[in-house]
Amino acid sequence: xFRFGYAGAFPRDGCVVANPVxxxxxPIATPFHPRTSARCVSLFYKDWAGYYAVRSYDTTHDRExxxxxxxxxxxxxxxxxxxxxxxxxxxxxxxxxMVRDIRKLKVNQVYYVCWCDDHGRIIDDGxxxxxxxxxxxxxxxxxxxxxxxxxxxxxxxxxxxxxxAIAALSLQGPTARDVLNNVTEDAVAKLGFFKLTRAKIARAxxxxxxxxxxxxxxxxxxxxxxxALRVYDALxxxxxxxxxxxxxxxxxxxxxxxxxxxxxxxxxxSALRCMIPSRQSTPFELGLGWMVSTEHGxxxxxxxxxxxxxxxxxxxxxxxxxxxETEALFRSHRLPPEVHPGAWxxxxxxxxxxxxxxxxxxxxxxxxxxxxNLALATLVREHTAPGTEVRFxxxxxYERRTVKATVTETPFFNPERKRK
Amino acid sequence: xxxYDAIIVGAGHNGLVAAAYLAKAGRRVLVLEQRxxxxxxxxxxxxxxxFQFSVCSYVVSLFRPHIIRELELxxxxxxxxxxxxxxxxxxxxxxxxxxxxxxRTRREVSRFSRKDAEIYPEFALAMSKMSFFVKHIxxxxxxxxxxxxxxxxxxxxxxxxxxxxxxPDMMELHAQLLTMSGVDFLRMWFExxxxxxxxxxxxxxxxxxxxxxxxxxxxLLHHYMGEIDGAFRSWGFSKGGTGGVxxxxxxxxxxxxxxxxxDARVASVVIRNNRAKGVVLENxxxxxxxxxxxxxxPRRTFLTMVGExxxxxxxxxxxxxxxxxxxxxxxxxxxxxxxxxTCRPGDGVHVRGDIAVAPSxxxxxxxxDDAKYGEFSKRPYLNVVVPSLVDPSVAPPGKHVMxxxxxxxxxxxxxxxxxxxxxxxxxxxxxxxxxxxxxxxxKESILHRQVLTPWDLEHEMGLTEGxxxxxxLSLEQLLFLRPVQGWSRxxxxxxxxxxxxxxxxxxxxxxGAPGELCAKSLMNEGAV
Ligand SMILES: Cc1cc2nc3c(=O)[nH]c(=O)nc-3n(C[C@H](O)[C@H](O)[C@H](O)COP(=O)(O)OP(=O)(O)OC[C@H]3O[C@@H](n4cnc5c(N)ncnc54)[C@H](O)[C@@H]3O)c2cc1C
Numbered sequence: 001x002f003r004f005g006y007a008g009a010f011p012r013d014g015c016v017v018a019n020p021v022x023x024x025x026x027p028i029a030t031p032f033h034p035r036t037s038a039r040c041v042s043l044f045y046k047d048w049a050g051y052y053a054v055r056s057y058d059t060t061h062d063r064e065x066x067x068x069x070x071x072x073x074x075x076x077x078x079x080x081x082x083x084x085x086x087x088x089x090x091x092x093x094x095x096x097x098m099v100r101d102i103r104k105l106k107v108n109q110v111y112y113v114c115w116c117d118d119h120g121r122i123i124d125d126g127x128x129x130x131x132x133x134x135x136x137x138x139x140x141x142x143x144x145x146x147x148x149x150x151x152x153x154x155x156x157x158x159x160x161x162x163x164x165a166i167a168a169l170s171l172q173g174p175t176a177r178d179v180l181n182n183v184t185e186d187a188v189a190k191l192g193f194f195k196l197t198r199a200k201i202a203r204a205x206x207x208x209x210x211x212x213x214x215x216x217x218x219x220x221x222x223x224x225x226x227x228a229l230r231v232y233d234a235l236x237x238x239x240x241x242x243x244x245x246x247x248x249x250x251x252x253x254x255x256x257x258x259x260x261x262x263x264x265x266x267x268x269x270s271a272l273r274c275m276i277p278s279r280q281s282t283p284f285e286l287g288l289g290w291m292v293s294t295e296h297g298x299x300x301x302x303x304x305x306x307x308x309x310x311x312x313x314x315x316x317x318x319x320x321x322x323x324x325e326t327e328a329l330f331r332s333h334r335l336p337p338e339v340h341p342g343a344w345x346x347x348x349x350x351x352x353x354x355x356x357x358x359x360x361x362x363x364x365x366x367x368x369x370x371x372x373n374l375a376l377a378t379l380v381r382e383h384t385a386p387g388t389e390v391r392f393x394x395x396x397x398y399e400r401r402t403v404k405a406t407v408t409e410t411p412f413f414n415p416e417r418k419r420k
Numbered sequence: 421x422x423x424y425d426a427i428i429v430g431a432g433h434n435g436l437v438a439a440a441y442l443a444k445a446g447r448r449v450l451v452l453e454q455r456x457x458x459x460x461x462x463x464x465x466x467x468x469x470x471f472q473f474s475v476c477s478y479v480v481s482l483f484r485p486h487i488i489r490e491l492e493l494x495x496x497x498x499x500x501x502x503x504x505x506x507x508x509x510x511x512x513x514x515x516x517x518x519x520x521x522x523x524r525t526r527r528e529v530s531r532f533s534r535k536d537a538e539i540y541p542e543f544a545l546a547m548s549k550m551s552f553f554v555k556h557i558x559x560x561x562x563x564x565x566x567x568x569x570x571x572x573x574x575x576x577x578x579x580x581x582x583x584x585x586x587x588p589d590m591m592e593l594h595a596q597l598l599t600m601s602g603v604d605f606l607r608m609w610f611e612x613x614x615x616x617x618x619x620x621x622x623x624x625x626x627x628x629x630x631x632x633x634x635x636x637x638x639x640l641l642h643h644y645m646g647e648i649d650g651a652f653r654s655w656g657f658s659k660g661g662t663g664g665v666x667x668x669x670x671x672x673x674x675x676x677x678x679x680x681x682x683d684a685r686v687a688s689v690v691i692r693n694n695r696a697k698g699v700v701l702e703n704x705x706x707x708x709x710x711x712x713x714x715x716x717x718p719r720r721t722f723l724t725m726v727g728e729x730x731x732x733x734x735x736x737x738x739x740x741x742x743x744x745x746x747x748x749x750x751x752x753x754x755x756x757x758x759x760x761x762t763c764r765p766g767d768g769v770h771v772r773g774d775i776a777v778a779p780s781x782x783x784x785x786x787x788x789d790d791a792k793y794g795e796f797s798k799r800p801y802l803n804v805v806v807p808s809l810v811d812p813s814v815a816p817p818g819k820h821v822m823x824x825x826x827x828x829x830x831x832x833x834x835x836x837x838x839x840x841x842x843x844x845x846x847x848x849x850x851x852x853x854x855x856x857x858x859x860x861x862x863k864e865s866i867l868h869r870q871v872l873t874p875w876d877l878e879h880e881m882g883l884t885e886g887x888x889x890x891x892x893l894s895l896e897q898l899l900f901l902r903p904v905q906g907w908s909r910x911x912x913x914x915x916x917x918x919x920x921x922x923x924x925x926x927x928x929x930x931x932g933a934p935g936e937l938c939a940k941s942l943m944n945e946g947a948v
Contacts, residue, residue: 026519026521026523026524027523047523049523050527143526143538144538145538146537146538146539147538149535161534272541272542272545274545275548275549275552
């Protein structure tokens with residue numbers, strides 16, 4: 001029998017089991033592992049927050065990528081950190097932590113949020129959902145229990161880490177709604193963008209939120225660990241006619257670049273993890289200025305208000321890397337142009353026309369849909385107006401060269417169906 | 421003309437590092453070691469046939485990486501194998517393992533405190549920043565406080581500049597680090613006893629202090645520097661035991677032309693007109709040299725090999741005041757098989773790092789209580805490693821060597837230090853009994869046992885009062901105060917007599933820094 005999460009890894013009764021390695025395994029499996037591992041013929045995994053996470057089910061991720069964009073992809077997102085914040089001060093408390101005024105969040109609504117330290121430097125980004133009046137759920141990409149705990153003094157709230165108690169699936173793509181309506185008796189037919197609803201899938205209680213990390217029509221489904229396999233099986237069976245395809249992190253990574261979504265630890269670093277201050281970022285620099293409210297007095301609001309007034313030194317932008325120049329560069333070596341087959345996250349320098357360093361591209365991907373070579377880059381402000389031409393580093397035959405790239409607004413891809 | 425440019429008294433790893441640097445620079449060097457083997461406290465000996473014991477020191481972390489590069493030590497045989505984790509067994513429950521994988525550590529620690537689990541990376545970051553600063557201090561001779569020489573002032577200003585660069589938070593942290601106890605310092609982040617206990621132990625190693633004694637926070641950093649980023653990977657076993665490090669350095673020294681003689685005890689330093697001229701061996705042989713460099717501790721060097729009458733009374737007072745008061749012992753076991761730890765059986769990865777018997781702060785404080793009143797701890801802090809699990813070359817196939825570092829074993833026992841030999845086996849039994857509470861099969865698996873009390877460390881290894889670091893690593897004996905204020909730059913009041921052992925800045929541990937800095941200072945000043 002499989003058991004999962006803390007309960008499985010650390011029997012509370014302190015009983016002695018024969019195999020200590022099985023008892024303290026690392027990474028650990030998510031509750032979907034029996035199904036996902038059966039289909040992962042590539043054996044291509046990575047460690048995501050201490051869990052086994054499929055990178056791609058096949059040896060290449062193309063099919064999964066196209067499922068996200070033309071049918072739907074089903075991805076196990078259990079490793080996300082999840083916290084339940086409850087109590088009469090929950091809204092006030094979360095408004096204090098988050099740069100967005102959570103007091104305005106309605107029941108069954110979700111906010112995309114980020115939070116900062118006292119100096120207005122970003123710590124992490126995630127979501128806050130309001131489940132009932134005084135009952136909120138926070139998701140994050142790094143452990144956040146301690147930060148919430150630390151900042152909750154004086155508020156009547158309880159903070160519970162439910163990361164290992166709740167399993168989560170993300171169903172993304174144009175047919176996602178049809179699949180879900182099929183398994184839930186039309187529960188999501190009218191579910192608006194960034195709204196959530198309770199539903200039943202295979203007799204299990206789930207929460208469905210219209211959220212995701214692909215920038216497409218899509219939903220995330222939250223359930224108790226014990227219900228995980230039942231829900232998965234139902235989705236898989238009913239999804240087949242709609243082209244449902246189990247998908248891994250590599251395909252999702254391409255879609256998130258197309259959607260212009262940033263990633264903690266890749267496009268920016270948590271303020272709590274930086275050796276030097278210049279590595280830290282602010283919400284404004286990352287293009288999250290739209291969510292910052294400096295009126296409600298969140299942690300870091302003074303610094304944020306100052307930055308809003310005086311402007312930021314850097315800004316995250318999209319880059320469209322010029323294909324003609326890339327092709328010409330490779331042609332000069334008698335080569336056809338080569339691009340990275342998936343999304344990349346090893347940072348690359350960006351220069352201005354005179355060759356001076358102006359910032360770094362932190363992730364990027366060839367977009368099979370847009371037929372463009374895309375990147376997300378943080379550049380000094382002077383070079384961030386849309387249409388500005390910069391130089392992007394390309395390695396050709398082991399030699400580092402540059403090609404033209406044009407500053408573009410993100411998202412690169414933003415289909416109407418995402419919100420409709 | 422003297423036969424040698426430099427005679428180095430003692431083939432401890434620092435003496436060997438000094439020898440290698442001097443020889444590499446073309447100087448004629450002779451190293452004289454009293455014991456039949458080289459290495460001093462970094463030594464491997466086949467105490468029982470087939471079993472290679474790291475008799476004293478057992479893990480390597482602080483060794484300066486640039487020395488490895490400059491002396492090409494990997495070419496000369498130095499091989500380090502990283503420690504994977506740090507295991508604290510408990511009598512109840514599964515104990516605690518801190519892994520090099522941060523997620524895994526987080527899961528482990530969260531069983532005791534979710535807060536501690538999540539703040540662990542923040543603590544590691546703060547310590548990395550501190551170590552980054554302190555590394556600079558370790559890698560250069562200490563500044564001379566009070567000197568008006570422009571060079572010294574520039575150096576001091578540079579240091580303050582670096583400190584300022586750390587920012588006000590880090591400056592405050594530094595002040596706390598210098599003044600607080602290890603436990604209080606750690607409490608600024610952590611709350612769980614199960615975590616505080618093993619972590620605070622680094623602050624007491626080699627000192628006659630308890631985990632709650634002020635000043636132990638700094639010693640903690642001294643040990644933490646080998647584990648940047650919270651990863652234990654930078655602590656390692658030396659292949660073939662810690663003597664492997666000494667052997668590699670010796671190979672480098674010999675490669676560059678140095679001569680090394682064992683079984684050659686130096687009885688005295690020859691001094692004429694307040695200048696060192698050479699040494700006299702115990703067998704009466706006299707060898708002359710332009711400089712004499714002592715790898716022995718300050719007391720042995722100044723009071724035994726030179727003699728009080730060659731120094732000012734003030735200086736002698738200070739040398740006598742310098743604290744040794746060893747507090748640790750060592751038990752080395754040859755095992756027929758690996759015994760299971762009840763809380764996590766098997767010889768898996770969890771026992772391939774270090775194993776610390778430090779279940780709670782109270783346990784550690786009680787261990788110290790015994791020592792305060794002149795007894796060895798009834799239930800001591802133990803730091804155990806089983807190098808044969810990762811380096812099979814040190815034991816016959818399937819058999820193991822277990823190295824147990826023990827604290828507290830005060831040199832000054834109630835009945836006098838000289839009563840130690842009579843109590844040696846009782847001490848050994850205490851250690852084995854303590855560990856057997858966690859690993860009940862231990863006693864049955866022991867083939868041979870070697871017990872080293874502080875008395876033995878003094879008489880066998882030449883460590884005065886059994887102090888493992890040639891003098892306590894307490895704050896008042898560090899930096900420009902080590903070993904004596906005004907004489908922290910490896911020079912001594914006797915011209916051409918130099919010190920290069922752990923009794924000088926930056927202190928003890930297998931790090932090679934005193935040897936390197938001594939050799940470089942000496943050549944900078946044109947002494948040879
Ligand atoms: C039990 C124990 C455990 C330790 N554990 C660790 C550990 O795990 N990790 C770590 O980094 N450090 C550890 N240390 C500390 C570390 O081993 C020492 O700080 C370091 O090895 C000292 O090196 P040294 O060259 O300065 O001096 P020493 O090793 O003390 O060398 C001095 C040498 O001089 C010789 N000598 C003395 N007098 C004379 C004389 N009159 N004539 C000729 N020769 C003479 C001695 O025999 C000796 O070989 C431990 C020490 C001990 C004792």
